[in-house]
Amino acid sequence: MTSANRLCFLFAFIVLGFRASGVACRRTAADMAMSLRHERWMAQHGRVYRDAAEKDRRFQIFKRNVEYVITVNDAHRKYKLRINRYADLTNDEFKASHGGFRPTPTKAAPTFRYENETIVPPTVDWRSRGAVTPVKNQGECGCCWAFSAVAAAEGIIKLKTGKLIPLSVQELIDCSVYGEDRGCNGGAVEDAFEFIISNGGLTTDANYPYTASDGTCDAVKSSSKEATISGYESVPGIGEPSLLKAVARQPVSVAIDAGGPEFQFYSSGVFTGKCGTNLDHGVTVVGYGTTADGTRYWLVKNSWGASWGESGYMRIQRGAAGAPEGLCGIAMYASYPTV
Ligand SMILES: *[C@@H]1O[C@H](CO)[C@@H](O)[C@H](O)[C@H]1NC(C)=O
Numbered sequence: 001m002t003s004a005n006r007l008c009f010l011f012a013f014i015v016l017g018f019r020a021s022g023v024a025c026r027r028t029a030a031d032m033a034m035s036l037r038h039e040r041w042m043a044q045h046g047r048v049y050r051d052a053a054e055k056d057r058r059f060q061i062f063k064r065n066v067e068y069v070i071t072v073n074d075a076h077r078k079y080k081l082r083i084n085r086y087a088d089l090t091n092d093e094f095k096a097s098h099g100g101f102r103p104t105p106t107k108a109a110p111t112f113r114y115e116n117e118t119i120v121p122p123t124v125d126w127r128s129r130g131a132v133t134p135v136k137n138q139g140e141c142g143c144c145w146a147f148s149a150v151a152a153a154e155g156i157i158k159l160k161t162g163k164l165i166p167l168s169v170q171e172l173i174d175c176s177v178y179g180e181d182r183g184c185n186g187g188a189v190e191d192a193f194e195f196i197i198s199n200g201g202l203t204t205d206a207n208y209p210y211t212a213s214d215g216t217c218d219a220v221k222s223s224s225k226e227a228t229i230s231g232y233e234s235v236p237g238i239g240e241p242s243l244l245k246a247v248a249r250q251p252v253s254v255a256i257d258a259g260g261p262e263f264q265f266y267s268s269g270v271f272t273g274k275c276g277t278n279l280d281h282g283v284t285v286v287g288y289g290t291t292a293d294g295t296r297y298w299l300v301k302n303s304w305g306a307s308w309g310e311s312g313y314m315r316i317q318r319g320a321a322g323a324p325e326g327l328c329g330i331a332m333y334a335s336y337p338t339v
Pocket residue numbers: 112113114115116
């Protein structure tokens with residue numbers, strides 16, 4: 001026995017008992033370090049597993065994810081990943097519970113009010129104009145569609161009325177049974193806009209708070225309509241130039257392919273990685289710009305909490321070569337409410 005293995009045996013014996021300690025000690029010292037890292041991560045995120053088998057399974061996933069993050073970061077790309085609270089989930093598990101976008105053909109009338117905008121500012125950040133509420137966390141509820149619609153509505157209402165009113169995502173989850181809307185099982189942004197219009201508005205997030213689960217529509221709360229939209233339009237075509245015109249004037253709901261593990265662990269920088277166009281996640285574009293090294297980007301508000309990405313935001317490359325539909329399909333399915 002090497003001294004590392006002796007230590008390991010002692011440690012494993014204390015933690016796991018005699019039977020498991022032999023198995024554990026066939027692990028290398030590197031695995032030991034990884035194991036400790038997993039323990040620290042579990043404590044940090046309050047994670048508890050039901051038994052040793054589940055813990056070992058989660059450890060193997062954690063280890064693969066740590067190695068993946070290190071590999072990507074060592075490649076010195078324009079963006080960095082980091083281990084976060086999703087570190088013990090496979091990418092399939094993550095995708096199943098943190099998206100919720102159902103692609104549907106657009107129902108908007110074929111008008112695009114910004115089609116003749118010829119001059120757009122070089123940089124837009126609707127946060128600096130006070131038109132964006134704090135980032136929220138959808139949790140394990142596939143209701144990105146509702147967060148995306150609410151953020152776009154909050155934005156245009158602020159720009160038109162001067163008031164930034166955090167609106168109720170939960171009301172959409174519980175009460176919008178329009179079209180594709182299925183609460184935590186996914187929905188479509190345009191159907192959410194349809195609900196807001198026909199309901200005559202949405203109540204506030206404070207009055208009808210988020211629970212990250214499906215509920216029965218509270219008609220009393222839903223009848224207290226704090227703000228509304230009067231219609232919505234979709235950005236025509238699949239090109240980024242049209243999306244730019246719209247985002248220059250207001251926050252815009254978009255759908256992206258957020259299926260890759262790089263999204264799960266995105267930390268900072270402009271995402272320039274590989275990405276498909278299998279739209280599975282609804283987010284809101286709240287600006288755009290160009291970095292000091294000339295990389296153009298979209299500024300995206302996500303709903304995975306403020307500890308994910310850049311305080312809850314992600315920058316996705318704009319004008320990526322070979323992606324006429326926008327990287328991750330960002331310009332394929334964009335719409336915005338009107339007031
Ligand atoms: C854009 O300009 C064209 C040509 O002048 C005009 O027909 C069209 O109505 C304009 N679109 C909007 C949304 O104002």
